[in-house]
Amino acid sequence: MFPFQLLNIFFVASKVRKEDSKYDLSHYKRGDLLEVPRTLFTHFGIYLGDNRVAHLIPDILPVISKNKSAIAKMVTNNRLILGVIAKVASVRVDSLEDFAYGSEILVNHMDKVCSQPPMDGDEVARRAEKLLGSITYSLLWYNCEHYVMYCRYGMTISYQTYQFCTAVRKIVCSRMSAYFTALCGVGAMLYLGSVTPLTTLPTLLIPFTIWMAS
């Protein structure tokens, strides 16, 4: 799963921008939750007004440089990928064009899915602005979706992470049944007199669990 997420993030930054694409600013209000659908995951941001979007994106530069004008430039692929590896991200402000890379933008789509009503738009934007700067980023436990959920609904849950965990649980369960089947096979083999090593199960499960928890 991790390579998929990495690929997607790469895709976010490498997608060719349509130079002529212009977003109609009258469609967006301060405090709106903006979603840019991608192949596998969705990127989220909070509209602050005046063509400014606050969003959380992996970025190594704030960690290795103090040059504010270099950091303010759009995040490049290298900065992004190194940020993912080092687990650092920053909440930054970009224009709608830089945020969306020519993709369509969904506005407040989460309001329909979320059980909590959104806060007042100005309050949402203020919360988003308060968190500007760099933070530690974990793909699984704190991502761009947690940031916007906190700002707009006052909670830090991620629907994508939830889905991801559910998917992982399904994989584990199906693996468990596969192992169970294998164990039955092994039992049958032992019963029949041939030996199969049982070390494969912990060898596969332990690194997997460690990765999940980090």
Ligand SMILES: *[C@@H]1O[C@H](CO)[C@@H](O)[C@H](O)[C@H]1NC(C)=O
């Ligand atoms: C900071 O970055 C800008 C833009 O990349 C560059 O032009 C400038 O020389 C840098 N300043 C320092 C002090 O490194």
